[in-house]
Amino acid sequence: MAPKRKRTEADTAKPIQTSTRVTRSATRRLNGSTSAASEAPAKLPKTKKKAKASSKGKTKVEVEDVKAEEASDASKTIVIEHCKQCSSFRKRADQVKDALKKDLSGITVLVNPEKPRRGCFEIREEGxxxxxxxxxxxxxxxxxxxxxxxxxxxxxxDKIK
Known part of the structure; x- marks a missing residue:
């Protein structure tokens, strides 16, 4: 280990300069805009769009427009949840969706509105x-x-009618 260096007068005479970190919050405090920045923006209603088919031919999650659901409270909503592990799940879900839309008017059918469970095929009425x-x-x-x-x-x- 090297011996410590003795401090001289020249070293002690110089003021040590420290840098201050400027952050967004520090800038807001200086400008006095803390109340405007801390207020949350007004929440807008979320609208979901139908997903497009990907280039590989696989269909992404299909979700009907949320506003359409709100407008037609009297109509029933059927949720079809199917696993993405095998194409036979999707084939059966599409078959049920097409048949329900054809047989029942004023019905909303959602296919995988949330991430589906593994190895699951479930058809249920929402709520x-x-x-x-x-x-x-x-x-x-x-x-x-x-x-x-x-x-x-x-x-x-038959159960829906």
Whole structure:
């Protein structure tokens, strides 16, 4: 270890200059605009748009416009949640969606409005009954493939009417 250097008069005579850090909050405090910056902006209603199909042919989450749901409170909303692990889930979900829109007028069908669970195929009424619920299925997804989709669709239409 090297010995410490003795301080001389020249070293002590110079004032030590420190830099101050300028942040956005420090600038706001100096300008006196703390009250305007701390106020939260007014919340606007969120609108979700339909997702476009990606270049690989896979369909992203399809969500109807939120304003349309608010305008038609009398109509029922059906949620179809399907896993993205296999295309057979999507094929069955699309089949149910098309049949429900064709058979029932004034109905809103949402496909995967939130991130779906793995190995899940579920059809339910928003805030109400669950028509079919197949959860935690493992490959080759036997319970879902054994479904008679025409019978499932007709049962759902009967329950809604």
């Amino acid at each position: 109400g009954d669950t028509f079919i619920s197949l959860l935690d299925m493992k490959r080759p997804f036997g319970p879902m493939k054994a479904l008679d989709m025409d019978k499932v669709i007709s049962d759902i239409v």
